[in-house]
Amino acid sequence: MTHRAAVLFDLDGTLADTAPDLAAALNSLLAADGRAALPFERVRPWVSWGAMRMIQLGYGETLDTARMAQLRNRFLACYEAGLCRESRLFPGVAEALDAFDAADVAWGIVTNKPGWLTEPLLAALGLSERAGTVISGDTLPFAKPHPMPLLHAARELGLAAKRCVYVGDNIRDIQAGRAAGMYTIAATWGYIPADDDPAAWQADRLMHAPDGLTPLAGELGALLGVA
Template identity: 55%
Template sequence: MPSQINPTHIRGVLFDLDGTLADTALDMAAALNRLRVENALPPLPFTAVRDHVSHGSTAMIRIGFGDNLPKARFEALRRRFLDIYSAALAAETVLFPGMGNVLETLESRGIAWGIVTNKPGFLTRPLIAALGLTERSACLVSGDDLPQRKPHPATLLHAAQLCDLPPSTCCYLGDAERDITAGKSAGMHTLIASWGYIDAEQRPDTWGADDTLTRPDDLLAWIDANSLPVATPSLA
């Protein structure tokens, strides 16, 4: 069931990164396929990789090399994947269509926006810089900034604190069940980015989000529909 947070004035929007704010799948798939070629395996079609990108390097290695690798071999491949990816993490990555307008509109309305991701900081910081967003975002919380990661709510609560906002005035937008779980546990409004990396086996309708958005621009309409107007002082 969706959370029962009362409508309020939305003062902050927090975004997941991969599959929500930015389309990172081409660069992630390219890194995986380079790793496969290094290991005498043919490249995988992009369609076989895309919907697993939100689950990070562990998922990439499982897609590329299977689930039955010895632990040492798995970790060696994962480290090599991260080396390859970090060397070209913004070659093809862009904001999802319409997201640039969304960010500009939030800024024009005085609504703070930030990023909360499980992606490690050594990848997120240069990626956000390459997208030209470092100075614009109110916060950037990476997966290794705190001991906990999503679905634990700690990183979202930390982001709200960095924005100097009560969690109840924030919404969190993501494309994975852990995003919605974390947002609900943090007492935030939760929204599903249906344009993200959601494979056919997942059931977003069971995640309990407050709503599902079809495209980034829908966020602005959702905020308008779910915010109470800010009271203005009486001149009487």
């Protein structure tokens, strides 16, 4: 099937609220090392920055490469063990995906999460068979903010990049989308530290709640200049 346009999403902090399980994994790691747990409110803003930034937050010290690699492996093992205990789609996301399907708008996922975690998470969320394309952080030689994953996703959907929208909650999402030539939307409901200003990311639009996604199904023609 040929689609007229597509909406591509980041995963953690954009489509799915995975912070509870990632924070639990970090606290499991800290507990195993005899360290105090961190409050969820302190961990949540850093989830979209990835495992290493979360580990730095928890250990509060400069870690050499070998120590960081060891902790990262242990952290990911903790996360895999509780991958989708509390993770859910953000309210409004399921309705938006239904609207895209009904409007013949393709959609897919481009994440920096490794495939061995992305695939079971999407299965648990009921998205594996629905997404038109899924690009993980280890699918290609480069991950975001490089545009390669987004350009590859567009090719898999049979669309030019200019016919795609990319939605994400981190500056690297917007950097990747802009470099790929896509219309970009900053998802401000995601995991954003207090001192980070999404208005400075140069996204084409700021969106403050996931229920703003559903109207895109009827707006893409005008937004992207496609019939």
